[in-house]
Amino acid sequence: MIKVRLMQKVMESNDAVAAENARKLRDAAVFSVDMMSAPGSGKTTILERTLDALIPALTIGVIQGDVDTTRDAERVQARGAQTVQINTGGACHLDAPAVAGALEDLDLDALDLLVIENVGNLICPTGFALGAHERVMVLSVTEGADKPEKYPAMFRSCSLALVNKTDLLPVLGLDLEAFAEEIARVNPDMQILPVSALTGEGMEDWYQWLRDRMAEGQ
Ligand SMILES: Nc1nc2c(ncn2[C@@H]2O[C@H](COP(=O)(O)OP(=O)(O)O)[C@@H](O)[C@H]2O)c(=O)[nH]1
Ligand SMILES: [Mg+2]
Structure with missing residues (x-):
């Protein structure tokens, strides 16, 4: 059974609730990641592979943000994640109050890592802090390769870009340099990890990034 929460209009300021979410996660020693991208970039596929690689060494929760349907939540729950679905009822991003509600449905004390899959969109989620320790995006x-300059706020708000579907580079006639240069132009501090969620290439670097950030004490 997948729990579904409907996002409700709330009066509290988003940032105040995000700070409260962050406090709750820190108190429970849960490292958390807000994962953002355009629809179809591969967030759920990356998550599925990540769950397969890191469970049972880590206990992992996933909050799935979607405009509608429980399809992604079903995919990650099948891989052993504690899963909560937030249906935004049309909204193009998650907000902190919606995540606060979802946190109540998770057994935070049991979790090591929480990944929040945001609604697929390169614009709306940027302005809404959720309280996660890190913001990661998938491109x-x-x-x-032109997307960083077209959606700069998203690229500036994240510390890591997973450049996914590298298995398709030969088909596209592109190389990674093109992506790295465009990203660096918009956010020189952004870390870039090329991955293929399909073949698994580069995924170990992403798992290590997660382990390192967790070990840094959040
Ligand atoms: N070729 C290729 N396809 C991928 C890769 N990762 C995801 N996909 C495909 O891209 C589509 C969208 O993936 P999904 O994980 O649902 O994206 P999301 O909307 O960001 O969650 C699916 O058909 C996946 O099978 C990859 O590394 N390489
Ligand atoms: Mg998805």
Whole structure:
């Protein structure tokens, strides 16, 4: 059974609730990641592979943000994640109050890692802090290397870009340099990890990034 929460309009300021979410996660020693991208970049596929690689060494929770349906939540729950679905009822991003509600449905004390899969969108989620320790984005190579300059706020708000679907680079006639240069132009501090969630190439670097950040004490 997948729990579904409907996002409700709330009066509290988003940032105040995000700070409260962050406090709750820190108190429970749960490292948390807000994962953002355009629709179809591969967030859920990356998550599925990550769960397969890191469970049972880590206990992992996933909050799935979607406009509608429980399809992604079913995919990650099948891989052993404690899963909560937030249906935004049309909204193009999650907000901190919605995540606060979802946190109540998770057994935080049991978790080591929480990944929040945000609604697929390169614009709306940027302005809404959720309280996660890190913001990570997925840019798939099929989206084109020009996206950082077209959606700079998203690229500036994240510390890591997973450049996904590298298995398709030969088909597209592109190389990684093009993506790295465009990202660096917008956010020189952004770390870039090329991955293919399909073949698994580069995924170990992403798992290590997660382990390192967790070990740093959040
Ligand atoms: N070729 C290729 N396809 C991928 C890769 N990762 C995801 N996909 C495909 O991209 C589509 C969208 O993936 P999904 O994980 O649902 O994206 P999301 O909308 O960001 O969660 C699916 O058909 C996946 O099978 C990859 O590394 N390489
Ligand atoms: Mg998804």
